[in-house]
Amino acid sequence: MIRARRVASLDEVPAGRPTRVDLEGIRIVLARVGDVVHACSDVCAHQGGPLSEGKLNGIRLTCPWHGWMYDVRTGQCLFPGRGAAVGSTRCG
Numbered sequence: 223m224i225r226a227r228r229v230a231s232l233d234e235v236p237a238g239r240p241t242r243v244d245l246e247g248i249r250i251v252l253a254r255v256g257d258v259v260h261a262c263s264d265v266c267a268h269q270g271g272p273l274s275e276g277k278l279n280g281i282r283l284t285c286p287w288h289g290w291m292y293d294v295r296t297g298q299c300l301f302p303g304r305g306a307a308v309g310s311t312r313c314g
Contacts, residue, residue: 235259242274253278253294259313260294267306
């Protein structure tokens with residue numbers, strides 16, 4: 223069972239900008255869409271790029287290395303269509 227942990231306040235996660243946090247040695251990217259925060263793995267499934275350094279456009283988070291796009295609500299890869307998902311959960 224996953225325990226809820228507080229890693230940032232809502233004010234520390236600006237809408238439209240990925241925010242990196244570390245939890246027990248695990249890199250996590252927080253993505254705020256409106257007043258909802260989603261937490262995803264910060265490691266792109268393609269080649270390990272830092273998703274927290276990418277661009278957040280609505281629900282889409284783009285890896286800065288090769289442009290893979292993820293839906294922050296589900297972790298599903300949106301581009302390319304064959305891409306693997308990253309872990310994701312809704313916070314709060």
